[in-house]
Amino acid sequence: KAGVTQTPRYLIKTRGQQVTLSCSPISGHRSVSWYQQTPGQGLQFLFEYFSETQRNKGNFPGRFSGRQFSNSRSEMNVSTLELGDSALYLCASSEGASNYGYTFGSGTRLTVV
Amino acid sequence: QKEVEQNSGPLSVPEGAIASLNCTYSDRGSQSFFWYRQYSGKSPELIMSIYSNGDKEDGRFTAQLNKASQYVSLLIRDSQPSDSATYLCAGTANFGNEKLTFGTGTRLTIIP
Numbered sequence: 389k390a391g392v393t394q395t396p397r398y399l400i401k402t403r404g405q406q407v408t409l410s411c412s413p414i415s416g417h418r419s420v421s422w423y424q425q426t427p428g429q430g431l432q433f434l435f436e437y438f439s440e441t442q443r444n445k446g447n448f449p450g451r452f453s454g455r456q457f458s459n460s461r462s463e464m465n466v467s468t469l470e471l472g473d474s475a476l477y478l479c480a481s482s483e484g485a486s487n488y489g490y491t492f493g494s495g496t497r498l499t500v501v
Numbered sequence: 502q503k504e505v506e507q508n509s510g511p512l513s514v515p516e517g518a519i520a521s522l523n524c525t526y527s528d529r530g531s532q533s534f535f536w537y538r539q540y541s542g543k544s545p546e547l548i549m550s551i552y553s554n555g556d557k558e559d560g561r562f563t564a565q566l567n568k569a570s571q572y573v574s575l576l577i578r579d580s581q582p583s584d585s586a587t588y589l590c591a592g593t594a595n596f597g598n599e600k601l602t603f604g605t606g607t608r609l610t611i612i613p
Contacts, residue, residue, distance in 0.1 A: 421600065
């Protein structure tokens with residue numbers, strides 16, 4: 389069974405640009421969550437999608453958005469990039485409810501210069 | 502106030518000893534708890550889940566949950582150098598319809 393796949397693995401962007409990250413969950417998993425991980429803040433919750441609907445949202449500015457497609461694949465977008473957006477972005481999938489626990493992808497390392 | 506708090510460490514334990522990792526949470530509605538292990542440069546990996554008060558054992562790992570005191574712990578017996586990693590505690594409320602909230606992690610080093 390394939391794991392959670394995130395693309396790309398690494399990205400370097402310039403301030404002011406926008407970026408789209410992709411996540412393919414484990415087959416059969418309908419919930420996809422996104423987290424930002426930085427050394428100082430740890431894992432910060434961005435949002436969760438379940439069956440194409442945003443079910444939960446973290447405390448991030450509106451520059452951070454996401455969506456989920458009918459095949460459960462998800463994308464997140466960050467517009468008007470800032471230096472502080474440099475982080476590891478992790479996608480995690482679950483069968484449905486968060487109390488099953490999440491399986492994480494390898495992450496996308498975003499560097500904003 | 503952080504919803505899930507962990508001692509950031511670092512925690513150093515001799516090989517073969519018991520490593521004890523602790524976590525407290527503020528939301529009394531939290532129902533499900535998880536321990537993840539994250540090696541440097543890798544993504545978090547689920548190692549234990551616990552939903553009821555008491556102990557849950559899986560090999561060398563034992564998770565303990567005390568809902569009255571709002572703490573969760575992870576014991577690693579016979580610690581091995583390969584256990585050196587950052588351990589993340591996470592919890593969720595409302596039987597799974599809420600987000601999974603993580604602590605900032607405890608860095609554990611096993612000394613050979």
